[in-house]
Amino acid sequence: MVKKTIFVFSSLIIALLVLLQLSKYTYMAGDASVELVIALVALTFLVVGFYLKKNNAQTNAIETGEIDFKKIKALGISDREYEVLQHLIKGLSNKEIADALFVSESTIKTHVSSLFVKLDVKRRTQAIQKAKEHQIIDA
Amino acid sequence: MVKKTIFVFSSLIIALLVLLQLSKYTYMAGDASVELVIALVALTFLVVGFYLKKNNAQTNAIETGEIDFKKIKALGISDREYEVLQHLIKGLSNKEIADALFVSESTIKTHVSSLFVKLDVKRRTQAIQKAKEHQIIDA
DNA sequence: AATCGGTTCATACTAAAGTACTAAAATCCT
DNA sequence: AGGATTTTAGTACTTTAGTATGAACCGATT
Numbered sequence: 001m002v003k004k005t006i007f008v009f010s011s012l013i014i015a016l017l018v019l020l021q022l023s024k025y026t027y028m029a030g031d032a033s034v035e036l037v038i039a040l041v042a043l044t045f046l047v048v049g050f051y052l053k054k055n056n057a058q059t060n061a062i063e064t065g066e067i068d069f070k071k072i073k074a075l076g077i078s079d080r081e082y083e084v085l086q087h088l089i090k091g092l093s094n095k096e097i098a099d100a101l102f103v104s105e106s107t108i109k110t111h112v113s114s115l116f117v118k119l120d121v122k123r124r125t126q127a128i129q130k131a132k133e134h135q136i137i138d139a
Numbered sequence: 140m141v142k143k144t145i146f147v148f149s150s151l152i153i154a155l156l157v158l159l160q161l162s163k164y165t166y167m168a169g170d171a172s173v174e175l176v177i178a179l180v181a182l183t184f185l186v187v188g189f190y191l192k193k194n195n196a197q198t199n200a201i202e203t204g205e206i207d208f209k210k211i212k213a214l215g216i217s218d219r220e221y222e223v224l225q226h227l228i229k230g231l232s233n234k235e236i237a238d239a240l241f242v243s244e245s246t247i248k249t250h251v252s253s254l255f256v257k258l259d260v261k262r263r264t265q266a267i268q269k270a271k272e273h274q275i276i277d278a
Numbered sequence: 279a280a281t282c283g284g285t286t287c288a289t290a291c292t293a294a295a296g297t298a299c300t301a302a303a304a305t306c307c308t
Numbered sequence: 309a310g311g312a313t314t315t316t317a318g319t320a321c322t323t324t325a326g327t328a329t330g331a332a333c334c335g336a337t338t
Binding site for chain 3: 234255262
Binding site: 124 | 180181182183184185227228229230231232260262263264265266267268269
């Protein structure tokens with residue numbers, strides 16, 4: 001992360017120096033005015049700044065998407081329960097989850113209830129919140 | 140939206156012209172080299188580009204974890220409804236939200252129901268999901 | 279063979295959520 | 309000031325969620 005920053009800024013300085021050399025030649029040859037050179041440099045770095053911020057924003061969004069599988073086991077959540085949890089978080093009702101997993105609604109109720117105990121919550125909306133806090137799901 | 144873009148670019152052009160005038164004086168006075176002026180302009184516009192993208196990301200709110208306030212209005216969600224939504228997402232029950240906002244539970248039910256219509260959902264768990272998709276809340 | 283964890287399902291119940299109205303205030307806007 | 313919107317609140321009802329308990333089944337472990 002720090003390495004990348006150093007690399008980017010080094011590249012920028014080099015790019016700037018190259019531009020300066022080029023501008024010197026064109027200026028001395030009388031092909032272009034100083035104003036035009038400065039305007040081009042400004043435009044270039046405006047675009048570079050835009051691009052850098054864009055990449056920065058993308059990496060920020062990606063880095064938060066890790067799932068802590070160890071914590072799932074640590075909480076004693078079984079495979080099937082986790083499967084139910086994933087559907088629950090999508091916003092499905094018990095009946096809908098039951099249909100999706102080809103089991104009865106009462107089965108889902110059992111899984112959901114034991115999930116609540118393991119997550120130490122009382123409602124499914126709280127379960128969503130806790131799952132997010134524990135990095136158990138892809139937010 | 141378009142007006143803002145025009146305004147921003149007009150400001151940029153004016154800023155550039157001002158910088159050019161300043162650079163002319165300093166260059167002719169021999170106080171600074173052309174290279175330094177160009178470097179300063181480059182740095183300035185790098186920062187401007189960074190800043191512009193940041194604002195752009197806020198309004199679009201796609202990559203970053205920023206809240207899209209415009210979409211809240213676009214969906215017709217009122218201030219109070221949004222307040223209720225925030226508590227709902229925390230995992231609070233209607234009664235708990237009512238106590239937190241010092242109103243009755245039936246009032247919360249009214250707000251929640253109209254939120255569901257505006258978010259086009261049927262359950263509060265779905266509302267949480269939709270709010271996340273619309274970047275209406277801080278996930 | 280007996281035990282344990284996980285999955286399945288049922289019944290019966292209570293609690294919470296959600297819908298569909300109606301309506302009175304408070305606030306905002308011009 | 310007057311109209312529109314927001315916020316508030318109620319009643320009555322249906323649906324979904326959640327709890328408690330018991331029980332059958334299966335695969336792996338000891």
